[in-house]
Amino acid sequence: MSSEPALIGTEAAPAAPKRSALRRLIRDPQADITAGLLLVFVILGLLAPWVTGHGPNEAVLSAVNAPVGTPGYPLGGDQNGRDIWARLIYSINTSVLSALIGTGVAIAVGLSCGLIGGYFGGRVRGAIEWVFNLIMTFPGILLLIVLMPLTRGDFRVTMLIFGVLLAPGTYRLVRNVTVGVRNELYVDAARVAGLSTLRILGRHVMPVVRGPVIISTAFLMGSAISVQAGLAFLGVGSSDVPSFGAMISYGFLNLYVDPLQFVWPALLLGVSTASLVLLGNSLRDALEGARPKASKVGATARAKAVPRSGDDAGALLSIRDLRLSYPDPGGEPKPVLNGVSVTLNAGETLGLVGESGSGKTQTAFAVLGVLPAEATVTEGSIRLDGRELVGLPERGLRALRGREIAYVPQEPMSNLDPSFTIGAQVVEGIRATTAMSRSAARARALELLGHVGIADPRRTMGLYPHQISGGMAQRVLIASAVASRPRVLIADEPTTALDVTIQAEILDLLRELQREMGMAILLVTHNFGVVADICDRMAVMQDGRIVESGTVLDVFREPRHPYTKKLLASILDESVVREDPPVLIGDTTRGPGHG
Amino acid sequence: MAEPLLQVEKLRVQFPGRGFRAKPHEVLHGVSLAIGQGEVLGLVGESGSGKTTIGRAVLGLVKPSGGAIRFDGEDITHAGARRRRELARHIQVVFQDPYSSLNPALTVGDILSEPLIVQGASPRDARARVRGLLEQVELPKDTADRLPREFSGGQRQRVAIARALAPRPKLIVCDEPVSALDLSTQALVLKLLIDIQQETGVAFLFISHDLAVVRHISHRVSVIYTGNIVETGPAAAVTSDPRHPYSKRLLVAAPLADPVEQRRRREERKRLAGQDLPETRGTQAPSR
Numbered sequence: 001m002s003s004e005p006a007l008i009g010t011e012a013a014p015a016a017p018k019r020s021a022l023r024r025l026i027r028d029p030q031a032d033i034t035a036g037l038l039l040v041f042v043i044l045g046l047l048a049p050w051v052t053g054h055g056p057n058e059a060v061l062s063a064v065n066a067p068v069g070t071p072g073y074p075l076g077g078d079q080n081g082r083d084i085w086a087r088l089i090y091s092i093n094t095s096v097l098s099a100l101i102g103t104g105v106a107i108a109v110g111l112s113c114g115l116i117g118g119y120f121g122g123r124v125r126g127a128i129e130w131v132f133n134l135i136m137t138f139p140g141i142l143l144l145i146v147l148m149p150l151t152r153g154d155f156r157v158t159m160l161i162f163g164v165l166l167a168p169g170t171y172r173l174v175r176n177v178t179v180g181v182r183n184e185l186y187v188d189a190a191r192v193a194g195l196s197t198l199r200i201l202g203r204h205v206m207p208v209v210r211g212p213v214i215i216s217t218a219f220l221m222g223s224a225i226s227v228q229a230g231l232a233f234l235g236v237g238s239s240d241v242p243s244f245g246a247m248i249s250y251g252f253l254n255l256y257v258d259p260l261q262f263v264w265p266a267l268l269l270g271v272s273t274a275s276l277v278l279l280g281n282s283l284r285d286a287l288e289g290a291r292p293k294a295s296k297v298g299a300t301a302r303a304k305a306v307p308r309s310g311d312d313a314g315a316l317l318s319i320r321d322l323r324l325s326y327p328d329p330g331g332e333p334k335p336v337l338n339g340v341s342v343t344l345n346a347g348e349t350l351g352l353v354g355e356s357g358s359g360k361t362q363t364a365f366a367v368l369g370v371l372p373a374e375a376t377v378t379e380g381s382i383r384l385d386g387r388e389l390v391g392l393p394e395r396g397l398r399a400l401r402g403r404e405i406a407y408v409p410q411e412p413m414s415n416l417d418p419s420f421t422i423g424a425q426v427v428e429g430i431r432a433t434t435a436m437s438r439s440a441a442r443a444r445a446l447e448l449l450g451h452v453g454i455a456d457p458r459r460t461m462g463l464y465p466h467q468i469s470g471g472m473a474q475r476v477l478i479a480s481a482v483a484s485r486p487r488v489l490i491a492d493e494p495t496t497a498l499d500v501t502i503q504a505e506i507l508d509l510l511r512e513l514q515r516e517m518g519m520a521i522l523l524v525t526h527n528f529g530v531v532a533d534i535c536d537r538m539a540v541m542q543d544g545r546i547v548e549s550g551t552v553l554d555v556f557r558e559p560r561h562p563y564t565k566k567l568l569a570s571i572l573d574e575s576v577v578r579e580d581p582p583v584l585i586g587d588t589t590r591g592p593g594h595g
Numbered sequence: 596m597a598e599p600l601l602q603v604e605k606l607r608v609q610f611p612g613r614g615f616r617a618k619p620h621e622v623l624h625g626v627s628l629a630i631g632q633g634e635v636l637g638l639v640g641e642s643g644s645g646k647t648t649i650g651r652a653v654l655g656l657v658k659p660s661g662g663a664i665r666f667d668g669e670d671i672t673h674a675g676a677r678r679r680r681e682l683a684r685h686i687q688v689v690f691q692d693p694y695s696s697l698n699p700a701l702t703v704g705d706i707l708s709e710p711l712i713v714q715g716a717s718p719r720d721a722r723a724r725v726r727g728l729l730e731q732v733e734l735p736k737d738t739a740d741r742l743p744r745e746f747s748g749g750q751r752q753r754v755a756i757a758r759a760l761a762p763r764p765k766l767i768v769c770d771e772p773v774s775a776l777d778l779s780t781q782a783l784v785l786k787l788l789i790d791i792q793q794e795t796g797v798a799f800l801f802i803s804h805d806l807a808v809v810r811h812i813s814h815r816v817s818v819i820y821t822g823n824i825v826e827t828g829p830a831a832a833v834t835s836d837p838r839h840p841y842s843k844r845l846l847v848a849a850p851l852a853d854p855v856e857q858r859r860r861r862e863e864r865k866r867l868a869g870q871d872l873p874e875t876r877g878t879q880a881p882s883r
Contacts, residue, residue, distance in 0.1 A: 185696035189758065192654050193710035194683025196676075203709070207700050355777040356748075470642075499641035499804065500848040504864060507850075526778060529850030532857040552854045570782040571852045572807040577831040578789070582814050583633030583796035 021211075024286040031282035034275035041272055045092030052086035056242035065258055078247075078261055079254050088264055090242040095225045095272065098159045102224030103217055105163025110170025111213060115201050117171065118178025125175075132168040140165045141227065145236050153237040155228055162227055166220055173216060174209050181205050211287040218280030222273045229269055244269040315343035316520050317367065317488050322380035324362055324371070324544075333376065336362050338544040340380070344488065349514065349521040351531035351552070354541035355567075360524045363541070364490050367522070368407055369397035384488065402433040406486035410493035412473035416465035422449075422476055423461030429480040448479040452509055471502035478509060485517050492524045507534050528571055532556065540564045598668055599629040600798050601653065601766055607661035608648050622648050624822045625662060630766065633796040637813030637830065639806055639845070645822040646802045650768040653800060654688055655679045667765070684714055687759035691771035693751035697743040703729075703754050704739030710761045728757040732787060749780035753787065760791065769801045773808055785811055806849050810834040818842045843867055 025031050044051060053072045054060075063070070063077030070076055075084040117128040143165070144151075144158055151157040181187060181204065190200050225244075231237055232245025239246065244265040251262030324337035337359045344350045354360045365371050367382055369389065382389040384404060389397070401407070409415045416425060426445040430436060436444065442461075449457035452475040465473060474494065481489060491510065495503035511534055514521060523535060531538050531552060539549035540563065548561040559565045604627050609619040622645045630636045640646040651657045653664060655674060664672045671682060690696040697706055707728055708721035716724065722739075729738050732753040743751055752772060759767045772788065773781040789812055792799060803809050809816055809830070816833040818826045818841065826839040837843045847864040851857040 184698075185690045185692055186698040188654075188656055189688060189690065189696050189755075190698075190709070191656065192683060192686070192688045193758070193762075194680040194713050195709070196680065199713070204698055355779065500806075500850075501641065501844060504848040504850070504861075527850070528778075528852035529857065532852050532854045533850040533861065556852070556854055567778055568852070570779040572782065572785075572811050574807060574810070574835075574851065577810050577834065578635070578812060578814060579831075580793065582631055582635070582798075583793060 021286050025282060028282045028286065030278055031286070034279040034282070037271060037275045038279065041092050041268070042096055044089055045096055048086075048089045048093060052083065052089050054083040054086045056082065056087045056090035057240055058082060058086075065254070065261075067258075068260060075264055076258070076260070078250055079257070080250075084247075084261060084264060087242045087247055088268060091244045091247060091265065092268070092272075094155065094241055094243045095228065095269075098155060098228035099221035099224045099276075101156055101159040102163045102166060102227070103220040105160055106166035106170050106220050107213060107217065109164060109167040111174050111209070113167070114171045114174025115178055115205060115209070118175040119182055119197065119201060119205065128171075132171050135165060136168045138165060141230065144227075144231060145234070148236060151237075155232070155237050155241055155243070158231065158237065159224060159228060162224060166223065170213065170216060170220070173212050177209050177212055178205055181208050215280055215283045215287060218276050218283060222276035222280070225269070225276070226273050314345070316346040316385055317344040317522070318381075318383045319343070319363065319367065320381045320383075322363065322366060322382065323378045324359075324366060325376050325378055327374055333378070335378075336375075336544055337366070340541070340544065340546055342539050342546055342549065344520050344522055346487070346520055347514070347518045348536045349510075349523060349534055351535035351538040352522060352524045352541060353526065353528065353531055353538055353567075355526060357543075358541040359544040360541050361492055362544075364407075364492050364522065364524050367488075368401060368405060368490060369394075370401075402429070402486070403484045404486055405488045405490060406481035406484070408474070408478055408481050408489065408491040408494045411497055412470055412477050413465060413497075415477060416473055418465050420464075421461065422463050422465065422468065426461070426476065426480050426483070430483045433484040444483065445479075448483055449476065452476075452479040452482075452513075453505070454479075469502075470498055471506065474498060474502075474506055475509065478506070478513070482513055482517060482519070486519055488520050488522065489514075490522045490524070493526070494523070495530060496525070496527070503530070504533075510534060528556075528568065540567070600632045600634075600667060601628075601630040601800070602665040603628045603649065603653065603662070604665070605662040606649065606652060606659055606664065608645070608652055608657055609660040619660075621660070622822050623652075626819065626822070626824045627662075628817050628824060628827065630798050630800060632765070633792075633798055634815065635792060635799040635801055635813045637809035637816040638800060638802045638819060639804065639809045639816060640819035641804055641845075643821075644819045646804075646819050647770055649819070650688070650770050650800060650802050653766075654686060654768055655682070680713075683710065684762045685765045686768070687762065687764040687766070688768045688770065689752070689755050689759045689772045691774050693748050693755055693775060696755050697751055699743055701742075702739065703741055703743065703746075706743070706754065707739070707758055707761055710758065714762055724761065725757075728760055731760065731791065732757045747780070748776050749784055752776060752780075752784055756784075756788065756791070760795070760797070763795070764797060766798045766800065769799050771803050772801075774803065774805065781808070788812060806834055806846060818845065840867070840870060 059081045060077070061081055063073055063081040063083070065079055066073045066077035068074070068076045073083050073085065075088065078084055078087070113128050113132070117125040140162065144162060147161060151161070187200060187204055190204055195203070229243060229245035229248070232241070232243040233249045235249065247265035248262060248269070251265065254261050319340055319342050322337050322340040323335065325333040325335045328334040340359065340363050342350070342352070352360045352363060362371070366377065367389070369392070377390055380390065384400065389400070416422070423442070423445060426449065427438065427441045430441040430444055431438070434441070445461065446457045449460055454460050454472065454475055460468065460472070468476070494510070495506050498506060507530065510521060513519070523530070525531060535552050537550065538552050538555050539546045540555070540561065541547070542563045548555060548559065548564045555564065556568070559568055605625040606623055606627070607621060607625050608623040609621045612618045612620050626645070626649060628636060628638070638646050638649065648657060652659050659672055662672070663670055666682065666686065671678070674682065704722070704725055707725045708718070711721040711724055712718065725739055726736065729736065734750060734753050734757070738754070743754065746754070756772070769788070773784050776784060785808065788799070791797070799812070801809060801812055813830045815828065816830045817824050818833065818837070818839065820841045826833055826837060826842045833842065834846065837846055844867055847860050847867060851860055
């Protein structure tokens, strides 16, 4: 327990995500401007009777095509002598109502069905899916026009139907998020805790679904407004209802008499739908975080290698005083390796041991030159047979990787491409590092696969990764790694994802291959049993430093550093077996009703 | 021993096959086990052996296709949703992955009080109980107001243990509770589980792939291999001197953290590897 509480302080997180999302939104000028514009429109619409001098359908003969600035007609009159300003303001209300009805229906239908379809699998989901797929096949606008007799031209009923047509988008969004959450263990834990389905949906699923739905609302509103305007432009619906679409349509007919009549509604419609889309984008940035993801491709910034004395000149691979840092969220460099020095001699196996976060994998990646782009080697040198690797351009590293240095990863399955056969992947690896022809590489691949203990190499070559077991996959990766007879094999927790019986076989295989090819192995692991089994020497890492190194026999017998001692003491001793009997019924420490 | 707390008899579980009219795939071929009051039964096996499925069947998260599960004398094999919710008071769980088993959006206090409030506790009682639980799993007092992501794996697992303890259950299914943890943390969490078990008398179905862990905490151990339990017996006997060839193989495959001993064990393993495993279905080492 001693080291654990200390972590609380360093891992302290910022304030709750919801508040910071709101703050991010307020800080975004795009969100402020678009939300402000929309708010102004809505308020103008609500105040329509007070800010306009005429009703939207009030026609006065003298106002026909009145120019802008005519008293009482700030934006002039249209061809029927109606006040353009008044019609514009009343049209806002039509748009707002359309947006609310269309979006409301889409969300209500899509969200409820999405939650149900996502949470329950099987027939329930199948049936819902079928209905929504059917809805998606309807040609939306055409359907709305055809249904005119049913809706009697009332745009509110039209929007109600349009909401249903919009629902599949929301449904799919919600369903996908729900399926993801459904597979989280905390939902299983909630079920075991006795929560009802409704409660699980409300408490565990809804908070995750909420964000994406809020984002989609803005886009849905935009599309509801434009569809309503489009229908009105086509003349579908009552001509008594003031609408941007109808206004544009009238303005269009009058384009040569007074082009401005066409501009006003088009401008307002354009600005409001564009604002909704831009606001939606800002919402997405704020709620889902628009932090640019660091790309994995790209050269790592490297410091100049330090010149050094040749005291470990005999070593095949020597790492000296390696320091590596990553930027923390604030951009400040956070050291991950604090001067790692370790050597690997030809033909030996070195175990790099440590707990998670000790920097053992980072050390291995630094040797391979596959650190992410944001990592910086601030100091130190890595030499392979006297040749400096730090500062070497990517091309030089690529020439080394796969030939001189090979790599066996922790997760065999995720390191094989699911869309290619095993054979294709092994052959590709061989051809990338040698000048073999395709048929020669294929023959070599067969030989290698047989060599690493795959029973039927010819059949295995034609299989896809999902058709083989984890242990087999690891054998395949080892075969690819040793294809070019590398001098150094870096194995990063090569057996951690495997069962113990498979682990033992893989360790045997590594041992045999080493005996045959004489390569040196740098084995990164947290398992002291594995170290004892296969390593000649070991180095113990803690907080980006090597705290102790020596031959395996020495370190296990007489650990010197307190951290090594602590780790060794934590290993569960085989001789210790639980001996106290089961706790008897009626034990006094238990509460009443639980005995 | 009187009536066992949990009795699983000839349990079978099938998963639907993939694809149209595919044959269902049976992962448990009739396993039987029993756990007494206040007892820890270790269930050890490799990936794909069906050990997790047994736990999930006991918890009601998968439907058995055959056999029976009895808890406290009551048949709960096909308990309905309502009965299951009531059983939540008595049967709880600790999952392997402390990262996905806690809702990242809820504070630790909310996570712990959730099962209590569902069972009808007042918010005030729930808060008091949460304080007691945090103390029991040795977490600082201010933990309740924090979010799971502020904690390390070991601390999260303590929270998960506290959640399982909240309704004072009679049985906790521990599914690889220490496998995702670092070595030093693993030892501490394991010790905590043993302490809690002794203190409260709760029974554990302790599922793990790690023989050393199972040996440490279990009174009795069952070894499961490809959907069949091949051996059951007292922890010391099964984990040190197994009878079934598979159990033997499992024992010698685990590397010892001692270079000299491990060399010896490796030889032993190679000797055993030459022998074929018998067909498991229906075969079981003689009970002790």
